Amino acid sequence: MSYVILLFIHLLAAAFWVGGMATLHFAVRPAAVATLEPPLRLRTMAAALRRFFVGVDAAVTLLFATGVAMILLAGGFRAVHWRIEAMMGIALMMAGIYVYIRASVFRALRRAVEESAWPVAAGRLDMVRKLVSLNLALGVAVFGVAILGRAG
Numbered sequence: 001m002s003y004v005i006l007l008f009i010h011l012l013a014a015a016f017w018v019g020g021m022a023t024l025h026f027a028v029r030p031a032a033v034a035t036l037e038p039p040l041r042l043r044t045m046a047a048a049l050r051r052f053f054v055g056v057d058a059a060v061t062l063l064f065a066t067g068v069a070m071i072l073l074a075g076g077f078r079a080v081h082w083r084i085e086a087m088m089g090i091a092l093m094m095a096g097i098y099v100y101i102r103a104s105v106f107r108a109l110r111r112a113v114e115e116s117a118w119p120v121a122a123g124r125l126d127m128v129r130k131l132v133s134l135n136l137a138l139g140v141a142v143f144g145v146a147i148l149g150r151a152g
Contacts, residue, residue: 003073010066013059018139020052021132029129042121046106046113049128053102060095067091083149087142094138101131 028048032041067088074080105127112121 001069003070006066006070006073009062010070013062013066014139014142017056017059017063018136018143020055021136021139024048024052025129025132025136038118038122039116042109042113042118042125045125046110046121049106050110053106056098057102060098063091064095081149083145086145086149090138090142090145094135094142097131097135097138101128105131 029045032044036044071077071080071084071088074084077085105124109121109124109128112118112124
């Protein structure tokens with residue numbers, strides 16, 4: 001596969017993940033808080049996250065697959081610019097946070113929603129919000145490294 005096609009897929013996956021986090025954080029969640037009572041809000045957010053996470057699973061897989069492929073095409077880590085190593089390091093942190101959200105916090109959120117344990121569900125959703133905020137900031141940092149790192 002050509003480098004340009006790999007880069008295109010890579011950028012689409014990154015845009016989906018980071019853009020989706022921004023949409024959920026700055027639009028969906030505030031709208032749900034403003035318009036829905038807590039039980040319905042928690043059910044809605046859990047359902048929205050479940051759907052979003054299916055796409056993030058694919059996006060993370062594509063990001064690492066295309067990123068490694070592009071590094072190999074460039075001649076390996078010894079041949080790439082420092083920004084590639086920085087992006088990979090940040091991506092590994094983001095993926096670790098995402099795996100923690102997906103495997104632990106979100107699972108607890110869904111269980112609490114199914115059991116109508118609203119205070120527990122609210123606490124888990126708040127933890128998801130905080131971790132997604134961190135990942136969103138890291139995602140923006142990756143875009144910054146990718147663009148600004150080209151200058152030096």
